[in-house]
Amino acid sequence: MKVLVVGSGGREHALAWKLLQSNQVEKVFCTPGNGGTAVLKNCENISIEVDDFESILKLIQANSIELVVVGPELPLSLGISDYLQSHNIKVFGPNQQGATIEASKSWAKDLMIEGGIPTAKSATFTDKQEAKNYIRQQGAPIVVKADGLAAGKGVVVAMDEEEALNAVEELFTQNFDKLVIEEFLTGQEVSILALTDGVTIRPLIPSQDHKQIGEGDTGANTGGMGVYAPTPIVDSILLDRITKEILEPTLHTLQKRGIDYRGVLYAGLMITPEGEPKTLEFNCRFGDPETQAVLPMLKTSLVDILLACTQQKLADLPPFEWHDGSAVCVVMAAGGYPASYEKGKVITGIADAEALGATVFHAGTKLLGDDIVTDGGRVLGVTCISEDFKSSIEATYNAVQKIHFENMYYRRDIGHRIKN
Ligand code: AMP
Ligand code: GLY
Secondary structure (H helix, E strand, O other): OOEEEEEEOEEEEEEHHHOOOOOOEEEEEEEEEEHHHHHHHOOOEEOOOOOOOOHHHHHHOOOOOOOOEEEHHHHHHHHHHHHHHHHHHHHEEHHHHHHHHOOOOOHHHHHHHHHHHOOOOOEEEEOOOHHHHHHHHHOOEEEEEEOOOOOOOOOOEEEEHHHHHHHHHHHHHOOOOOOEEEOOOEEEEEEOOOOOOOOEEEEEOOOEEEOEEEEOOEEEEEEEEEEEEEEOOOOOOOOOOHHHHHHHHHHHHHOOOOOOOOOOEEEEEOOEEEEEEEEEEEEOOOOOOOHHHHHEEEOOOHHHHHHHHHOOOHHHHOOEEEEEEEEEEEEEEEEOOOEEEEEOEEEOHHHHHOOOOEEEEEEEEEEEOOOEEEOOOOEEEEEEEOOEEEEHHHHHHHOOOEEEEOEEEOOOOOOOOOOO
16 A cells, blocks of 8 residues: 655654555655655655645545545644545544644643643733733742744743743743743653553553754753653653553543544653653644654564554554563754754765664655755754664664764753663
8 A cells, every 4th residue: 555654853763664664554654754765665755745635635536545644733733634634545643623632722721620620720811911910929930831833942941930921921922812820840751652542542652752953951942842652750650650640631621622633642741750640732643753663663563553553453453562671762863953954965974874773764854866965953863773772772872873964963861861
């Protein structure tokens, strides 16, 4: 069968790569894809933007594509699944209503309260002055969240009151008309990517991202600078609790609202110092770079799982199987990211890294003649699997050191929270 992957990041390269490992998948198309999917065997990039639904439909019909896997949140929140499903196409990814769980923080918060899902105490404001009064009442530290898709830039974790008040001022002037203000939580953040067919929900292995640009978790927030999976922070007992107390009640509350949610439910959780899981956010898609560490660990055929989700047959599948050991992914970024950075730098050494056993997932890259050049902030995600966490870290950094492009930057401390 032929499959279409919508998107152009490292996550989409990992999806295309994993789908092509299934015997049934003869070809994957990517719209628009990147330098990695351009050179991946049996994969073809088609230059169509993720929100050009009509062109995507034409491509699907002209090539008899049987399954569409949507990577990013933007097309989901614009209703790509509703549009393609109305033309009888199987789509892995929730409909527009379901995608609101990521697109609106206040909607997601209401859903959590309705479903009794553990989360930080919060209040929602449309009035600037009331928001500021609330902050003065509650004091700092406190978290201010814009109520809309903001590409990771809509959340301010304010350590003092003034910073929180400034964040309110700033976000209201940036065209957001609603804010969620939330209790500050401490602990360890984990990402749980769960797959659902609207009735059954199953978590993949838990992972931990490193969101900040600087070593020791300092500096600006990014899309994610590195990840490992499975994280020992979430053992099987805690994962069961998360499934019963967070994932299943969330799905039931979506059902109660009449939403048939088929795709990824990504729960961003804080595990408090007392070991309690609390929900920071939900996303309606695979995580990036979580996917680049989680999928290489998956033994079960990905296309079987995704098809079962679109057909509401997830309960019929045996438990997912996983490789032993752990996976580590280090993101290599363009110097300057997440602020301004240059593009068009020639990347060398990818084949040398692969010769050491690494899988190099491309994110912001493109094929230019015979060269792979940088074309975004997060450029590559280098993943290695090894028998234990420590050797995976070592193997990944050995592979990273083979790769070069001008002004490259990567964190040298991925995995620093786990010392063994
Ligand atoms: P979100 O998009 O809601 O996950 O927020 C982005 C980041 O802000 C998270 O990954 C956390 O690092 C941080 N964050 C969000 N909510 C809280 C909270 N209630 N307490 C502490 N940190 C938070
Ligand atoms: N790595 C964080 C995210 O995908 O939102």
